Amino acid sequence: MAQAPNIFGKQYMLTAGPTPLPPRVSQVMAEPILYHRAPTFVEIYARVLDRLPLVFQTRNEVLCFAATGTGAMESAVANLVVAGDPAVVASCGKFGQRWAELCDAYGAETVHLEFEWGEKVDPARLDEALAGVGRPVRAVFTTQSETSTGVVNDIRALNEVTKAHGSVLGVDAVSGLGAVNLPQDEWGVDVVVAGSQKSLMCPPGLAFASVSDRAMALAAENPGRRYYLDWGRTAQGQKQDPPDSAFTPAVTLFRALDVALDLLFEEGLEAAFARHALLARAARAGIEALGLERFGPDDENANVVTVARLPDEIDGAQVPKLMRDRYGVTIAGGQGHLKGKIARIAHCGYYGAFDIVIALSALEMALRDLGHDAEPGSGAGAAQRVFAEAGEIPAPVSG
Amino acid sequence: MAQAPNIFGKQYMLTAGPTPLPPRVSQVMAEPILYHRAPTFVEIYARVLDRLPLVFQTRNEVLCFAATGTGAMESAVANLVVAGDPAVVASCGKFGQRWAELCDAYGAETVHLEFEWGEKVDPARLDEALAGVGRPVRAVFTTQSETSTGVVNDIRALNEVTKAHGSVLGVDAVSGLGAVNLPQDEWGVDVVVAGSQKSLMCPPGLAFASVSDRAMALAAENPGRRYYLDWGRTAQGQKQDPPDSAFTPAVTLFRALDVALDLLFEEGLEAAFARHALLARAARAGIEALGLERFGPDDENANVVTVARLPDEIDGAQVPKLMRDRYGVTIAGGQGHLKGKIARIAHCGYYGAFDIVIALSALEMALRDLGHDAEPGSGAGAAQRVFAEAGEIPAPVSG
Numbered sequence: 001m002a003q004a005p006n007i008f009g010k011q012y013m014l015t016a017g018p019t020p021l022p023p024r025v026s027q028v029m030a031e032p033i034l035y036h037r038a039p040t041f042v043e044i045y046a047r048v049l050d051r052l053p054l055v056f057q058t059r060n061e062v063l064c065f066a067a068t069g070t071g072a073m074e075s076a077v078a079n080l081v082v083a084g085d086p087a088v089v090a091s092c093g094k095f096g097q098r099w100a101e102l103c104d105a106y107g108a109e110t111v112h113l114e115f116e117w118g119e120k121v122d123p124a125r126l127d128e129a130l131a132g133v134g135r136p137v138r139a140v141f142t143t144q145s146e147t148s149t150g151v152v153n154d155i156r157a158l159n160e161v162t163k164a165h166g167s168v169l170g171v172d173a174v175s176g177l178g179a180v181n182l183p184q185d186e187w188g189v190d191v192v193v194a195g196s197q198k199s200l201m202c203p204p205g206l207a208f209a210s211v212s213d214r215a216m217a218l219a220a221e222n223p224g225r226r227y228y229l230d231w232g233r234t235a236q237g238q239k240q241d242p243p244d245s246a247f248t249p250a251v252t253l254f255r256a257l258d259v260a261l262d263l264l265f266e267e268g269l270e271a272a273f274a275r276h277a278l279l280a281r282a283a284r285a286g287i288e289a290l291g292l293e294r295f296g297p298d299d300e301n302a303n304v305v306t307v308a309r310l311p312d313e314i315d316g317a318q319v320p321k322l323m324r325d326r327y328g329v330t331i332a333g334g335q336g337h338l339k340g341k342i343a344r345i346a347h348c349g350y351y352g353a354f355d356i357v358i359a360l361s362a363l364e365m366a367l368r369d370l371g372h373d374a375e376p377g378s379g380a381g382a383a384q385r386v387f388a389e390a391g392e393i394p395a396p397v398s399g
Numbered sequence: 400m401a402q403a404p405n406i407f408g409k410q411y412m413l414t415a416g417p418t419p420l421p422p423r424v425s426q427v428m429a430e431p432i433l434y435h436r437a438p439t440f441v442e443i444y445a446r447v448l449d450r451l452p453l454v455f456q457t458r459n460e461v462l463c464f465a466a467t468g469t470g471a472m473e474s475a476v477a478n479l480v481v482a483g484d485p486a487v488v489a490s491c492g493k494f495g496q497r498w499a500e501l502c503d504a505y506g507a508e509t510v511h512l513e514f515e516w517g518e519k520v521d522p523a524r525l526d527e528a529l530a531g532v533g534r535p536v537r538a539v540f541t542t543q544s545e546t547s548t549g550v551v552n553d554i555r556a557l558n559e560v561t562k563a564h565g566s567v568l569g570v571d572a573v574s575g576l577g578a579v580n581l582p583q584d585e586w587g588v589d590v591v592v593a594g595s596q597k598s599l600m601c602p603p604g605l606a607f608a609s610v611s612d613r614a615m616a617l618a619a620e621n622p623g624r625r626y627y628l629d630w631g632r633t634a635q636g637q638k639q640d641p642p643d644s645a646f647t648p649a650v651t652l653f654r655a656l657d658v659a660l661d662l663l664f665e666e667g668l669e670a671a672f673a674r675h676a677l678l679a680r681a682a683r684a685g686i687e688a689l690g691l692e693r694f695g696p697d698d699e700n701a702n703v704v705t706v707a708r709l710p711d712e713i714d715g716a717q718v719p720k721l722m723r724d725r726y727g728v729t730i731a732g733g734q735g736h737l738k739g740k741i742a743r744i745a746h747c748g749y750y751g752a753f754d755i756v757i758a759l760s761a762l763e764m765a766l767r768d769l770g771h772d773a774e775p776g777s778g779a780g781a782a783q784r785v786f787a788e789a790g791e792i793p794a795p796v797s798g
Contacts, residue, residue, distance in 0.1 A: 015434045018650055029651065030429035033602055035414045035729045066604050067627065068465045070646045074627045083624075105626045197647065203432055205465050205604045205649035225482075225624050227504045228466065228473045247469045248596065250604035251417055252428065252651075330434050 012329045014359050016147050016175060016305045017198045019349035021256075022263055022399025025201055028255045036251050042242045044258045049243050051261045055200070055269065056192055056210040057183040063234045065207045066250040069174035069195030072207035073141075074102055075229035076170040076191050079211075079219035080139040083107030088129060088137050088167070090121040090158065093146035094335050095172055103141065106225075111137075117338060118149045118296045118307075123157040130165040137167045138218060139191075145176030147198075148335050150296045150307035150344065152180055159189050168215050174198060177208075178264060179276040179304045179348045190215040196253060199276070199304070199348045201260040201399075205253045211235075263350075267397040276303040278390050279347035279356050282383035286360035287345070289382035290367065290374045295342050306345045308363070314370040316340035322366040329362035350399055356383050411728045413758050415546050415574060415704045416597045418748035420655075421662055421798025424600055427654045435650050441641045443657045448642050450660045454599070454668065455591055455609040456582040462633045464606045465649040468573035468594030471606035472540075473501055474628035475569040475590050478610075478618035479538040482506030487528060487536050487566070489520040489557065492545035493734050494571055502540065505624075510536075516737060517548050517695045517706075522556040529564040536566045537617060538590075544575030546597075547734050549695045549706035549743065551579055558588050567614050573597060576607075577663060578675040578703045578747045589614040595652060598675070598703070598747045600659040600798075604652045610634075662749075666796040675702040677789050678746035678755050681782035685759035686744070688781035689766065689773045694741050705744045707762070713769040715739035721765040728761035749798055755782050 013020055034041035052062035065071050077099070081087050087108035089100040092115035103110040113129045115121055121142055130137055140162045145152045155171055162169040168190035173182055177192070178199035184192050190212040197204035211219070211231055219231050227233070228247065237246040264272060283306035287294055295307040310316035317340035320333040334342040345359045360379030367374055412419055433440040451461035464470050476498070480486050486507035488499040491514035502509040512528045514520055520541055529536055539561045544551045554570055561568040567589035572581055576591070577598030583591050589611040596603035610618070610630055618630050626632070627646065636645040663671060682705035686693055694706040709715035716739035719732040733741040744758045759778030766773055 011431075011439075013432065013434050013437070017647060018432045018434060021432045026429045026431065030425045032410075032425065033412065033417045033420045035412050035417055035731075036603075037731070038412070038723065038729050040410075066465070066467045067470070068647045068649065071466070071627045077626075078624075102626050105629075106624055195647075203649065203651035204435075204647045205652060225477075225505055227476075227501050228470045229627075230504075248416060248467045248594075248603045250467065250602065250649075250652075252602035253604060253649075324437065330437050332434075332436075 008326065008328045010328055012358050014346055014355055015330055015332050016344060016346035016348055018204055019198055019201065019346065020351070021203065022201055022260065022350045024263065024399055025256045025259045028259045029252050031255070034251050036245065036249055041251055044254060045245070045249065046243050048254055048258050048261065049238055051265070052208065053210070055178055055264065058185045058210050060210045060212060061235055061238055063209045063211060063231055063238065064249070065229060065234065066205065066247070067207040068204050069193070069207055070098065071229060072193035072195065072209050073098060073172055075209050075231060076141065076193055077102040077106050078226040078229050079222065079231045080168065080170065080215065081106040081108045082138065082222055085109065086111055086133050086135055086137050088113065088133065088140045090126050090140065090142040091115065092119050092121050092149065092151055092153070093117045093143065094148035095146055095174070096143045099141035099172065118151065120151050120297055121153045121158060123154065123161045126158060127161045130161065130167065137165060139170055140167050141170045142172070144171050144173040144182055145180060145304040147175040147305055148338070150302055150305040152176060152299060152301045152304060155182055155189065156187050159187055163188065168218065175304050175348055178269070178272060180301055181273050184210060196257060200257065201263065201350045202256045203253060205250050206257060263397060263399060271394070276347060278386070279351055279353070280306055282353070282356050282386040283345045283347060283360070285382040285386045286356065286379040289378040290360070290364055291372070304348045306347065308343045308345070310341055310343055311372055314367070314372055318370055319343050319363070319366050322369055323362045326369070327362045327365055329358060331359055353387050407725065407727045409727055411757050413745055413754055414729055414731050415743060415745035415747055417603055418597055418600065418745065419750070420602065421600055421659065421749045423662070423798055424655045424658045427658045428651050430654070433650050435644065435648055440650055443653055444644070444648065445642050447653055447657050447660065448637055450664070451607065452609070454577055454663065457584045457609050459609045459611060460634055460637055462608045462610060462630055462637065463648070464628060464633065465604065465646070466606040467603050468571070468592070468606055469497065470628060471592035471594065471608050472497060472571055474608050474630060475540065475592055476501040476505050477625040477628050478621065478630045479567065479569065479614065480505040480507045481537065481621055484508065485510055485532050485534055485536050487512065487532065487539045489525050489539065489541040490514065491518050491520050491548065491550055491552070492516050492542065493547035494545055494573070495542045498540035498571065517550065519550050519696055520552045520557060522553065522560045525557060526560045529560065529566065536564060538569055539566050540569045541571070543570050543572040543581060544579060544703040546574040546704055547737070549701055549704040551575060551698060551700045551703060554581055554588065555586050558586055562587065567617065574703050574747055577668070577671060579700055580672050583609060595656060599656065600662065600749045601655045602652060604649050605656060662796060662798060670793070675746060677785070678750055678752070679705055681752070681755050681785040682744045682746060682759070684781040684785045685755065685778040688777045689759070689763055690771070703747045705746065707742045707744070709740055709742055710771055713766070713771055717769055718742050718762070718765050721768055722761045725768070726761045726764055728757060730758055752786050
């Protein structure tokens with residue numbers, strides 16, 4: 001047989017972080033670099049700082065760090081955790097476990113309430129755990145969107161339980177911010193941390209912490225053993241007029257974020273949530289049409305990553321590998337003990353309908369290569385039906 | 400008088416960090432983003448990790464963090480300083496003071512040997528200070544190139560003194576790495592930290608720590624209260640084959656660094672040092688020709704930033720402001736108590752002869768506007784004479 005023409009050389013990066021960048025965001029990074037104390041950059045910096053609270057739905061100053069998401073998580077632990085005191089972590093996956101590792105590193109007596117990967121954190125069990133500590137608990141840490149499993153936790157309920165015990169909640173919203181609604185002030189969540197490289201449509205390298213006055217006060221009572229990630233120092237700089245950063249900011253990434261925020265607000269935060277929800281519905285339908293089980297609970301808020309359980313009969317570790325090496329479509333498989341067992345279809349950030357079609361089509365082709373029976377086009381077809389039934393098509397927001 | 404045509408609208412960013420970027424470095428950041436676990440990025444990551452030790456002149460693994468330079472400095476303090484134990488800081492400017500703030504934040508009994516801003520750290524005084532502590536000192540922290548004053552310290556001598564007392568030296572080489580020779584292994588320096596945004600010709604957002612086996616062992620004996628900046632965790636990931644990063648790397652900045660390293664090695668490290676030295680000689684000659692005093696000691700190694708003391712008769716704070724707002728040339732003035740007293744001509748990273756000519760010409764025009772007497776062209780002329788006398792002109796390395 002003659003060799004097929006090379007139709008799979010074109011690459012599609014469809015992961016949950018880094019996520020695809022809008023061309024306008026990529027391109028602004030190629031512009032000549034700016035001096036961080038010159039008015040041209042200070043204006044961009046101030047505009048970003050003014051708009052970030054709208055994304056977090058808060059009146060807090062959103063603190064910015066040149067770091068990746070773990071840096072923002074560490075800022076929460078470094079500022080809140082007191083060595084020797086209890087800290088409670090409620091986890092259901094790899095990123096939740098990181099909170100426990102951080103609390104351990106900072107010398108907390110960590111109470112780690114672990115749920116199975118693929119389950120949600122149960123607010124009632126958190127309530128019991130907090131009651132069982134027998135001492136006041138300063139802070140509870142949990143995850144909004146657990147990127148390793150696709151699970152999105154009920155932050156509102158977890159926050160209510162946490163507050164009832166007098167504790168502050170620190171939420172890792174690294175992948176969920178901008179994809180799934182988390183109205184921080186309305187719900188009264190004390191600390192929300194996030195990163196630039198997920199739904200915010202930027203490269204990795206910026207990390208954010210939106211911190212309530214109450215949590216800022218707790219941090220101020222607990223000084224020392226932090227500098228770069230100290231909330232007080234960063235807030236002090238940002239609150240100057242014009243704002244100043246405690247350390248040289250990652251100016252290129254700030255310019256990218258400024259453009260990404262233009263796009264996000266052009267679309268509208270509510271519309272972005274609705275887009276993520278619709279893409280997730282299509283991904284869920286596609287996975288079912290491929291004859292795969294969905295991994296994780298039925299949840300209309302699980303709109304960041306849709307996860308398929310791979311059939312036991314095939315070598316699951318081959319699925320993302322074949323998709324990438326044979327078809328040029330990069331998605332992520334499972335991490336830790338889920339390696340080879342799941343495939344993750346991302347839809348956080350700059351994702352549109354046809355990205356879901358691509359991911360499902362390539363998944364289907366890889367599955368067929370490995371002997372799984374699926375009608376060609378069944379995944380894409382199911383997604384398209386969801387799109388067709390979704391009603392009037394809004395004008396696209398150009399990236 | 401008719402308004403002059405707008406000949407000063409074009410902007411020249413000539414600061415010591417961020418520094419100007421080679422166009423090839425800027426442009427690679429506009430390419431579609433890569434997934435950090437895909438082979439295309441892993442190859443770039445491995446290539447950068449292989450080449451960074453050549454810049455540090457070491458066989459150490461150079462640890463990379465998504466952070467700015469202060470993050471790398473904090474990694475040294477967080478990994479080496481034991482709360483309650485003495486730590487010695489030898490400083491002569493704003494960035495040296497940061498070491499003392501970091502040591503204080505980590506609970507050290509900080510012995511801060513402070514020299515006047517504009518002076519060099521005296522190795523004999525460091526020797527006395529170490530002898531005076533009366534207890535073993537685990538670590539001494541100092542600055543190679545003190546960007547706030549232009550001073551470059553004698554790291555070889557400071558390291559010898561430090562080692563004679565059994566301590567390890569942590570050197571902030573954020574602005575000096577790649578500009579002024581610091582052969583880490585030959586001199587036996589235990590810890591050298593740096594950032595991406597100075598002589599490495601990249602945007603801010605990557606930080607590096609080159610750590611000897613001895614310093615790694617001291618860090619391992621001193622666990623806890625660090626996670627994101629933990630040397631052991633980062634080394635463990637980087638030493639895998641293929642290398643893996645403990646946390647999502649700042650992929651865009653790594654691509655930029657990969658291109659910047661291409662350029663640096665195309666030029667050659669020795670040639671880069673010689674270029675920085677020649678640009679510094681020209682800047683010094685230009686400043687003298689403008690009738691200004693140089694700030695800081697006579698030093699043929701002070702090749703990162705050349706600093707002019709501004710005449711007392713003029714309002715010095717206006718100098719960088721006029722240069723930028725009237726002439727479109729951005730340089731930095733003084734920080735802290737040097738505000739209004741100095742002007743800093745940077746030449747670290749992607750700087751060529753005519754950048755010095757521009758900076759000197761704009762400085763001269765601003766000085767004349769403020770009433771300082773200087774013959775038009777005197778600064779540029781002095782620089783050009785230095786260039787002309789420097790011998791054969793090497794082929795330019797295109798950025």
